[in-house]
Amino acid sequence: MRLIRVTKRTEPLGWGSVLVFCAALGLSLSLACAALAVQGVAPLRALALLWEGGFGSVWSLEDSLRKAIPIYLCALGVSFTFRMQIWNIGAEGQFALGAIGAAWAVLTFPHLSAVALLPLMMLSAGAAGAFWALIPALTKVRLGVNEIISTLMLNYIGILLLNYLVYGPWRDPGGRGFPMTMEYPAAAQIGMLGGTRLHWGLVLCVVLSVLAWLFLNKTRLGYEIRASGESLRTARYAFMPYGFLVFLVMGICGMLAGWAGFVETSAVAHRLQPSILVGYGYTAIVVAWVARLKIGPMALAAFLLAGLRVGVEVLQLELRVPAAFGHILEGLVLLTVLAGQFFHYYRLRLEWPGQRAEGR
Amino acid sequence: MSPNPSPASLALDPTAIPPSDPPLIRLEGLSKSFGPVRASHDISFAIRPGRILALLGENGAGKSTLMSMLAGRLQPDSGRIFLRGEEARFDSPKDSIAAGIGMVYQNFMLVNRMTVAENVLLGQEKHFWVSPKAMEREVGELTRRFNLPIDPGAGIWELSMGERQLVEILKLLYRQSQVLIFDEPTAVLTPVEAQHLFEALRNMAGQGKSIIFISHKLEEVLAVADEVAVLRRGELVGHWEAKDIQSKEELANRMVGRTVSLEIAKDSRMPGEPVLRVEHLTGPRLDDVNLVVRQGEIMALVGVAGNGQKELVETVAGLRPPGSGSVKILGTDWKAFFANPSWKESLSYIPEDRLGVAVCREMTLTDNFLLTTRQGFCRGPWLRRKLARQTVAEKVAEFNVQPGRPDMLAGRLSGGNLQKLVLAREFYRNSRLIVAEQPTQGLDISSTEEVWRQLLQAREHAGILLVTGDLREAMTLADRIAVIFRGRIMDDFPVEDQERMKRIGLLMAGSG
Numbered sequence: 001m002r003l004i005r006v007t008k009r010t011e012p013l014g015w016g017s018v019l020v021f022c023a024a025l026g027l028s029l030s031l032a033c034a035a036l037a038v039q040g041v042a043p044l045r046a047l048a049l050l051w052e053g054g055f056g057s058v059w060s061l062e063d064s065l066r067k068a069i070p071i072y073l074c075a076l077g078v079s080f081t082f083r084m085q086i087w088n089i090g091a092e093g094q095f096a097l098g099a100i101g102a103a104w105a106v107l108t109f110p111h112l113s114a115v116a117l118l119p120l121m122m123l124s125a126g127a128a129g130a131f132w133a134l135i136p137a138l139t140k141v142r143l144g145v146n147e148i149i150s151t152l153m154l155n156y157i158g159i160l161l162l163n164y165l166v167y168g169p170w171r172d173p174g175g176r177g178f179p180m181t182m183e184y185p186a187a188a189q190i191g192m193l194g195g196t197r198l199h200w201g202l203v204l205c206v207v208l209s210v211l212a213w214l215f216l217n218k219t220r221l222g223y224e225i226r227a228s229g230e231s232l233r234t235a236r237y238a239f240m241p242y243g244f245l246v247f248l249v250m251g252i253c254g255m256l257a258g259w260a261g262f263v264e265t266s267a268v269a270h271r272l273q274p275s276i277l278v279g280y281g282y283t284a285i286v287v288a289w290v291a292r293l294k295i296g297p298m299a300l301a302a303f304l305l306a307g308l309r310v311g312v313e314v315l316q317l318e319l320r321v322p323a324a325f326g327h328i329l330e331g332l333v334l335l336t337v338l339a340g341q342f343f344h345y346y347r348l349r350l351e352w353p354g355q356r357a358e359g360r
Numbered sequence: 361m362s363p364n365p366s367p368a369s370l371a372l373d374p375t376a377i378p379p380s381d382p383p384l385i386r387l388e389g390l391s392k393s394f395g396p397v398r399a400s401h402d403i404s405f406a407i408r409p410g411r412i413l414a415l416l417g418e419n420g421a422g423k424s425t426l427m428s429m430l431a432g433r434l435q436p437d438s439g440r441i442f443l444r445g446e447e448a449r450f451d452s453p454k455d456s457i458a459a460g461i462g463m464v465y466q467n468f469m470l471v472n473r474m475t476v477a478e479n480v481l482l483g484q485e486k487h488f489w490v491s492p493k494a495m496e497r498e499v500g501e502l503t504r505r506f507n508l509p510i511d512p513g514a515g516i517w518e519l520s521m522g523e524r525q526l527v528e529i530l531k532l533l534y535r536q537s538q539v540l541i542f543d544e545p546t547a548v549l550t551p552v553e554a555q556h557l558f559e560a561l562r563n564m565a566g567q568g569k570s571i572i573f574i575s576h577k578l579e580e581v582l583a584v585a586d587e588v589a590v591l592r593r594g595e596l597v598g599h600w601e602a603k604d605i606q607s608k609e610e611l612a613n614r615m616v617g618r619t620v621s622l623e624i625a626k627d628s629r630m631p632g633e634p635v636l637r638v639e640h641l642t643g644p645r646l647d648d649v650n651l652v653v654r655q656g657e658i659m660a661l662v663g664v665a666g667n668g669q670k671e672l673v674e675t676v677a678g679l680r681p682p683g684s685g686s687v688k689i690l691g692t693d694w695k696a697f698f699a700n701p702s703w704k705e706s707l708s709y710i711p712e713d714r715l716g717v718a719v720c721r722e723m724t725l726t727d728n729f730l731l732t733t734r735q736g737f738c739r740g741p742w743l744r745r746k747l748a749r750q751t752v753a754e755k756v757a758e759f760n761v762q763p764g765r766p767d768m769l770a771g772r773l774s775g776g777n778l779q780k781l782v783l784a785r786e787f788y789r790n791s792r793l794i795v796a797e798q799p800t801q802g803l804d805i806s807s808t809e810e811v812w813r814q815l816l817q818a819r820e821h822a823g824i825l826l827v828t829g830d831l832r833e834a835m836t837l838a839d840r841i842a843v844i845f846r847g848r849i850m851d852d853f854p855v856e857d858q859e860r861m862k863r864i865g866l867l868m869a870g871s872g
Binding site: 005223226236 | 713717720727730731
């Protein structure tokens with residue numbers, strides 16, 4: 001006598017997926033609260049603070065949006081590679097290289113005007129990020145090296161490289177020994193939007209989203225990327241330029257992650273320093289998966305996870321919750337949302353005893 | 361659709377089968393729809409122990425849906441299944457296996473690196489510790505009881521397709537399945553292996569099992585079945601005793617719903633320039649292959665599967681570099697030809713594996729059509745999907761792909777319609793060399809007829825290399841036949857050569 005029956009879905013879920021997503025989010029939040037309660041923190045107060053900190057005021061909304069920008073750029077990047085089933089988890093390292101590339105431009109040409117310097121920073125940041133992503137692409141295509149391992153390893157190398165530069169050759173002599181470059185001149189800082197605390201990086205995100213959508217849905221290369229992701233054997237059969245496509249998606253991802261690094265150093269930190277590396281590249285993977293690689297939902301998920309990050313910072317201050325709580329929350333969101341995708345493929349039917357004659 | 365022919369011999373009442381034993385399994389009004397598509401509608405029949413029921417029907421007639429409901433992979437929208445008189449319901453394949461219903465699918469589910477006995481007992485081990493000897497002894501007893509000629513200690517990798525099928529049967533027998541369902545069991549077998557299978561089926565029926573086997577090969581249905589049930593468009597159109605059926609033509613008409621000829625006319629024509637020239641090709645599984653295909657002719661390459669056909673085809677299609685020797689396509693050397701293959705008026709490959717290679721199931725018909733024709737729908741970097749959609753709508757109608765909505769996922773198409781989609785795409789390219797690998801495998805009569813007609817029509821402007829294991833297909837279509845055995849072309853002759861045609865069987869076995 002069973003009450004719940006699991007059957008395979010024959011029709012797509014449609015709007016129900018929004019419901020599933022909200023339920024998963026609710027579940028992850030309640031699990032996180034339970035963990036807090038065990039620690040002796042009042043869970044309802046924590047929830048209220050989380051909301052207040054992340055989404056409750058104009059100030060916190062602005063803060064969340066500011067954090068969402070680099071996360072979203074990285075997520076957009078990795079979604080290109082995931083679409084082709086290239087498991088690139090190296091956005092964090094590519095982000096670091098982008099920041100380094102932008103810093104190089106500033107430190108080399110500190111006296112250029114903004115019109116010249118900002119495009120130059122963008123160019124060098126994109127190129128540095130793409131270069132970092134093309135290394136694993138090359139080893140994968142030529143030598144068959146697993147990209148999961150190589151991109152992960154390059155993250156550490158990229159982070160160490162950044163540390164080396166700010167502790168060594170690029171350290172600001174007037175910085176009283178702190179590991180950071182000099183503050184960027186005004187010409188190297190991305191301006192703010194009107195009277196808000198939001199910068200032009202947001203506009204960059206919108207423009208890039210439109211371009212990415214056009215590229216993926218309207219061009220031949222976008223089609224080939226999608227088809228190659230569906231089946232490698234079919235891609236070979238149809239003579240898709242598979243190796244070239246791997247380079248292309250990795251290059252695009254590296255460039256976008258590099259630009260995230262550029263935006264973050266130029267508009268938020270105003271200098272190169274190790275504290276810009278707070279795991280946006282990893283959060284981006286969560287964002288891409290949670291949104292099932294779709295551009296609109298990725299923007300929403302990036303905002304949401306950025307808001308949780310901001311909210312957790314408030315929790316840290318007010319309730320002395322450990323910093324690791326943010327990672328726990330992020331992990332829970334990913335796990336519950338992925339688990340919720342079960343409902344995209346299966347449906348549950350409730351049945352009461354006696355409704356049907358017993359089988360067997 | 362025209363009114364169904366109903367000759368007296370077929371106009372039997374379904375209830376006319378004498379109810380001597382109680383049925384082992386009985387279906388009552390089983391229905392299943394997928395959205396607007398009615399895959400099964402109000403199907404009722406019963407099968408008694410010791411009987412072999414052949415379930416006939418065209419692709420998309422609902423055979424697979426019906427069997428999936430029995431195997432617990434799909435759940436009926438309405439209707440009931442009775443097992444030994446008691447109502448049963450299956451929510452998963454597990455339930456139906458536990459109830460004694462076993463299914464042998466077309467694609468075998470075996471672990472290649474394990475032995476026969478290990479595969480049979482996989483998941484059924486009685487203890488934590490397993491002894492290979494005891495396993496082999498147990499499986500050995502089973503093979504003797506049902507008289508199945510197979511060594512329990514042999515590795516799956518050593519076995520022929522026919523023997524692998526026996527392993528699948530052993531798995532079911534070990535689980536004490538009472539109802540055994542076979543989905544087109546002879547599709548992968550040589551004629552001799554098929555005969556062995558039929559003996560095994562009769563043997564199992566003789567021991568009280570009920571057997572359902574799905575097919576659209578009329579000869580074998582009439583040869584082995586006790587009862588025949590015909591499905592058309594999701595409905596059961598008849599259920600008869602096999603001995604009451606007079607001719608296969610009548611059965612075919614009943615199945616298709618219109619008169620079919622079973623013969624296809626072909627005129628001979630003058631072959632033109634060579635479009636494929638293979639000289640002294642040697643490599644893995646290939647031994648000094650020489651072959652010429654000319655424009656305007658169909659060259660059938662026949663042989664038992666695994667004698668180098670795959671390697672030869674993949675080389676010609678550009679998926680595998682040639683070893684030593686030379687391959688010239690349309691007069692160009694292999695390397696130069698595939699350095700920059702043109703999509704139009706060049707080479708088309710229709711692979712055996714439709715869902716794994718030729719088509720992506722998660723993409724729409726339009727996107728699948730674009731796989732090999734995308735260069736023709738480009739304007740600069742942009743892909744002209746609207747134009748492609750229009751073309752697909754036209755082509756799909758021309759090739760009778762059903763249902764033929766351009767935005768539908770290809771995975772929703774049945775095997776025959778999938779193949780027609782592939783043909784529509786490949787013929788759109790006006791290729792001058794067409795490599796068709798088992799183009800009608802798994803297709804029903806009307807789809808086969810359509811595919812054959814299309815291939816003959818394509819002969820007008822192209823040379824065709826037809827790789828097939830089906831001699832009837834080779835004889836119907838080909839102008840010349842080449843026989844391959846262990847990577848060697850044994851002989852190569854025109855179909856008019858009666859003397860050599862008679863020796864094909866011997867050549868396929870390596871002698872003569």
